[in-house]
Amino acid sequence: MEKGATQAVYILAIETSCDETAVAVVKDGSEVLSNIISSQIETHRAFGGVVPEVASRKHVEVITLIIEEAMAAAGIQPHQLAAIAVTQGPGLVGALLVGVVAAKSLALAWGKPLIGTHHIAGHIYANRLVAELKYPCMTLVVSGGHTELVHMEQEGKFRIIGRTRDDAVGEAYDKVARALGFPYPGGPHVDRLAREASEAVTLPRAWLEPDSYDFSFSGLKSAVLNVVNQSKMKGLTPDVAAIARGFQESVVEVLVEKAIRAVRSTGAKQLLLCGGVAANGGLRAALMARCKLEGIELIIPPPIYCTDNAAMIGAAAYVKWTHDGGTPLDMVADPGFSLEKWSV
The missing domain is CATH 3.30.420.40 (ATPase, nucleotide binding domain)
Structure with missing residues (x-):
C-alpha cells in the first residue's frame, strides 16, 4: 500500500x-x-x-x-x-x-x-451509489410505507420536515390499482396506464395548510373510488386509463411542488429522490423537468436501487x-x- x-x-x-x-x-x-x-x-x-x-x-x-x-x-x-x-x-x-x-x-x-x-x-444513501452528495440537501422519500421530506444539513444528520398524515404514496397506488382491477403490486400498472392515457379525470389535490410540507393521500384514494362507483352505478365501464392519469397527475403535482418549495426554503444544494415509488416514470419525468426549469440539481438512483x-x-x-x-x-x-x- x-x-x-x-x-x-x-x-x-x-x-x-x-x-x-x-x-x-x-x-x-x-x-x-x-x-x-x-x-x-x-x-x-x-x-x-x-x-x-x-x-x-x-x-x-x-x-x-x-x-x-x-x-x-x-x-x-x-x-x-x-x-x-x-x-x-x-x-x-x-x-x-x-x-x-x-x-x-x-x-x-x-x-x-x-x-x-x-x-x-x-x-x-442509495443516491450515493450514483453521485456525490452535497450538503445541505433535501430528500423526497416515496415508498410503500413512507412519504417524507427529509432535510440533511450534513452527512448522516436527518431532520424530517414533512410526512404523510395517512396513506403513504406507494400504499395509495396499490389501493387505487386494486380499485381499477390491477393485481399486486399495482403501482407499475397505474404508472404505465397513466402515461399512455390521452385524457385525465380531474381529481383533487391535498395541499393541506399553506406552509405545510406534510402529505395526505387518503382523500384522493376515496375520490378515485367515488369515480369508479359512480360509473358502475350508471351502468358504464370506468375509464381506467383516464382515472389512472388523473390520480397520477394529482400525486405527482403535490409531491413535486412541495419538494421544490422545501429545497428553496432550506437552501439545499441538491434534491434527492428515493424509495420504491422513485421508480415511477411519471414522477421521475415531472421532477426532472421541473428541476431543470428551476436550476436545481436532482439525483435519482436507477430503479434497481x-x-x-x-x-x-x-x-x-x-x-x-x-x-x-x-x-x-x-x-x-x-x-x-x-x-x-x-x-x-
Missing part, C-alpha cells in the same frame, strides 16, 4: 425488511461489488399484498443461499470484510428478525462488528461506520425505528 493510502472498507449488507431477501457487498460506501435480490412478489400476488408470516418464512428459506451468492459474486472473503450491516428497522418485525439474526450470527462467527442500519437512511435492496443498506452503513463505528450485539429489530434518532 502506498504511503498515505487508506485501506478499502468492505461491508456485507443484509436487507429483509419486507418481501425482498437482499444481500450486497459494498466498497467504501459507494462501489457495489454485488447486489443479490430474491423477490417474493409472485408469492404475495396471490394474496393481493404482503403477508408478514409468509414473508418471514420465505426469508428463512433463502437467506443463507443469498449471503453465499453475494460473497461469491463480490469475490470477497470473510476476513476482508470490515463489518456486517443489517436493516434494523423500520419494517415487518418477523422479516427484520430473520436478517438481524443472520447478521449477528455472521458477526460472531467471523469476528466482525455489526452495524444496525435504518431502512429509510438506506433509501436516501429504488426498490428494496441491500446495496443501499451498505451505503448508509458506511456513513454510520465512519462516524459512530459498530452497533452492540444486543441490538434488536425495531419496526418503528426512528430515522432522526439514527442520525450520526
